[in-house]
Amino acid sequence: MCGIFGYVGTRRNAGEIVVEGLKRLEYRGYDSWGVACKEQNGSVSVNKDIGRIGTVDGSGFCQDCALAVAHTRWATHGGVTQLNAHPHLSCDGTIAVVHNGIVENYLEIKRELKAKGHTFLSETDTEVIPHLIEEKYKETGDFAAAVRTACLHFTGRYAVLALHTESNTLVAARTGSPLIVGVEREGLENRATEIGKSQVPSPACPAKLGERNRESRVPHQSYFIASDIPAFLPFTKTVQYLDDGEMVVTDGHSIIFSDIETGEERPKREIGITWSVEQAEKGDFDHYMLKEIMDQKESVARAVNQDETQIMTLAQAIRNAQGTFLVGCGTAGKACMAAEYFFSVVAEHHVNFCAASEFKVYHHFLKPASLLIVVSQSGETADVLEAMEVAKRKGSKVLAIVNVEGSTIAREADYTLLIRAGPERAVASTKALTGQLAALLLIAYALGDRLQEGKTLLLETSAQISDMLNPRYVERLSKLAEDMKDREDLYIIGKSWNYPMAMESAIKIQEVSYVHAEGFAGGELKHGPIALIEEGTPCIALMGKDEVQMDILSNAMELKARGAWIIGVSPERFEVFDEWIKVPDAGVAQAIVNIIPIQVLAYFLAVKRGKDPDMPRNLAKSVTVK
Numbered sequence: 001m002c003g004i005f006g007y008v009g010t011r012r013n014a015g016e017i018v019v020e021g022l023k024r025l026e027y028r029g030y031d032s033w034g035v036a037c038k039e040q041n042g043s044v045s046v047n048k049d050i051g052r053i054g055t056v057d058g059s060g061f062c063q064d065c066a067l068a069v070a071h072t073r074w075a076t077h078g079g080v081t082q083l084n085a086h087p088h089l090s091c092d093g094t095i096a097v098v099h100n101g102i103v104e105n106y107l108e109i110k111r112e113l114k115a116k117g118h119t120f121l122s123e124t125d126t127e128v129i130p131h132l133i134e135e136k137y138k139e140t141g142d143f144a145a146a147v148r149t150a151c152l153h154f155t156g157r158y159a160v161l162a163l164h165t166e167s168n169t170l171v172a173a174r175t176g177s178p179l180i181v182g183v184e185r186e187g188l189e190n191r192a193t194e195i196g197k198s199q200v201p202s203p204a205c206p207a208k209l210g211e212r213n214r215e216s217r218v219p220h221q222s223y224f225i226a227s228d229i230p231a232f233l234p235f236t237k238t239v240q241y242l243d244d245g246e247m248v249v250t251d252g253h254s255i256i257f258s259d260i261e262t263g264e265e266r267p268k269r270e271i272g273i274t275w276s277v278e279q280a281e282k283g284d285f286d287h288y289m290l291k292e293i294m295d296q297k298e299s300v301a302r303a304v305n306q307d308e309t310q311i312m313t314l315a316q317a318i319r320n321a322q323g324t325f326l327v328g329c330g331t332a333g334k335a336c337m338a339a340e341y342f343f344s345v346v347a348e349h350h351v352n353f354c355a356a357s358e359f360k361v362y363h364h365f366l367k368p369a370s371l372l373i374v375v376s377q378s379g380e381t382a383d384v385l386e387a388m389e390v391a392k393r394k395g396s397k398v399l400a401i402v403n404v405e406g407s408t409i410a411r412e413a414d415y416t417l418l419i420r421a422g423p424e425r426a427v428a429s430t431k432a433l434t435g436q437l438a439a440l441l442l443i444a445y446a447l448g449d450r451l452q453e454g455k456t457l458l459l460e461t462s463a464q465i466s467d468m469l470n471p472r473y474v475e476r477l478s479k480l481a482e483d484m485k486d487r488e489d490l491y492i493i494g495k496s497w498n499y500p501m502a503m504e505s506a507i508k509i510q511e512v513s514y515v516h517a518e519g520f521a522g523g524e525l526k527h528g529p530i531a532l533i534e535e536g537t538p539c540i541a542l543m544g545k546d547e548v549q550m551d552i553l554s555n556a557m558e559l560k561a562r563g564a565w566i567i568g569v570s571p572e573r574f575e576v577f578d579e580w581i582k583v584p585d586a587g588v589a590q591a592i593v594n595i596i597p598i599q600v601l602a603y604f605l606a607v608k609r610g611k612d613p614d615m616p617r618n619l620a621k622s623v624t625v626k
């Protein structure tokens with residue numbers, strides 16, 4: 001849930017580099033931030049504060065600086081205070097550490113370190129890390145070895161990045177939270193090519209790094225170590241991924257990857273990533289959320305234009321499986337739930353949705369011939385990774401539908417399908433959802449031996465979305481948000497695939513505008529929720545021209561009869577609607593178009609209520625803790 005970024009290399013403005021990178025990682029946590037830089041005299045300077053990094057200028061943090069680490073925090077252990085903000089330092093001030101995840105056994109380690117005379121300044125679990133490394137370094141004089149042995153003491157899922165002034169090195173290790181290395185070679189052409197095609201080995205390392213008192217070698221290239229690629233995207237598109245249980249050490253001259261457990265070196269290939277800097281920036285938009293909603297004019301088509309042989313292979317894997325489960329969290333979970341309907345209607349094939357956080361109880365159903373389909377934008381969600389572990393323990397195969405190429409989930413699955421929505425930075429997931437829905441519907445069509453029909457439908461839907469998202473339409477939704485902005489409760493109903501979209505609508509509205517919103521299956525109203533309806537309560541009905549159209553219309557009438565203000569999201573107008581949000585008739589793909597006006601509405605509700613839609617309170621983009 002936190003953002004980590006570090007730099008070592010030939011550039012002399014490391015403070016500025018990490019601060020600017022941190023701004024691109026802020027979606028991962030924005031309670032507080034901090035930066036540690038190695039000064040010219042060899043000491044460490046630390047700048048940290050609570051709140052967002054916003055407009056902080058890192059250029060003044062240190063002069064002529066080539067080694068720095070930085071962190072943007074989403075608090076778990078210890079409140080949001082300046083002292084609790086990372087980096088944390090060792091007693092002698094030569095080691096600075098930033099950390100994502102949880103050191104579960106920190107209390108025990110802290111007790112032992114205190115007994116040895118270490119002083120702690122914060123309430124965090126993180127602070128034990130620099131002190132334990134310091135203790136280990138006293139024993140060996142080898143910084144990388146000290147980090148490794150310290151890591152062997154920690155339990156829990158984490159990513160850690162440590163800076164050492166004496167050896168001028170960065171050492172990072174991960175057991176569950178993402179870490180990616182960016183490589184920028186001075187004067188050399190970027191040698192990596194498209195993902196999956198590159199095989200450029202890491203430069204050989206002539207000597208162990210991090211040894212005490214050795215002469216510091218002059219960096220001849222730049223290494224960036226971050227929780228996510230956008231941090232270093234302006235500098236390089238050549239990356240190396242750390243896998244779980246691995247660590248990396250670099251002094252800007254060489255780089256070594258190794259296994260934390262055994263200490264053995266690991267060869268690591270370089271991969272060229274395809275995201276552009278522009279895709280990751282918000283351009284002329286006020287917020288990433290609106291920019292990413294607008295990106296759907298093209299992103300749905302990218303999810304659909306997949307390699308057909310690959311889609312048929314995935315469909316075949318589902319056909320052959322004895323039991324298929326679909327899991328995801330939050331918005332991605334709602335895509336999975338909608339897919340249950342897609343597979344039923346399009347392929348007459350039974351699949352089971354389960355929220356990833358609930359899946360471990362389902363292990364009784366799993367066999368080696370079962371298939372687990374996991375859906376995740378980030379590819380790093382802890383609950384999804386746990387579901388994958390459960391399936392793998394049972395010998396079942398895993399198919400991952402992800403957005404972030406090279407993410408842990410993408411790499412650990414047996415089959416991976418990228419939805420290629422491009423970087424999604426706003427906490428609220430928008431274009432990733434429609435990409436996930438499109439990919440799942442395409443697979444359902446392939447399973448029903450109607451791939452071309454599905455592809456045609458989805459590409460037509462993509463064109464409809466492009467038409468729909470015109471300035472007049474957006475303005476109309478802005479006006480509706482204005483009329484709604486002071487309501488404290490809002491209900492959304494749907495049936496069939498519009499039922500998960502009603503739940504997704506509620507998530508979108510809740511998370512960015514903090515309006516109390518709930519999504520229901522229309523038919524469930526009369527079993528309880530209808531008691532909530534009062535004169536003027538806003539209720540949104542999501543509809544399509546389909547076999548359940550009349551059912552949901554009846555439900556809307558039941559609400560209207562109790563005084564509800566009915567907003568119909570539908571291809572057709574009906575008398576019961578007080579407001580009609582017209583959407584194109586997209587047939588089986590109706591869920592994909594119906595959610596889009598709700599995304600826009602949620603965005604404007606947030607803005608008009610004075611909330612920042614990109615960084616809602618209490619949330620982070622990527623939930624890498626359980």
Ligand code: M6R
Nearest residue numbers: 330331332376377378381428429
């Ligand atoms: O990265 P993932 O798709 O695995 O994330 C899953 C959820 O955390 C995510 O969809 C979350 O619900 C969003 N904030 C919703 O907009």
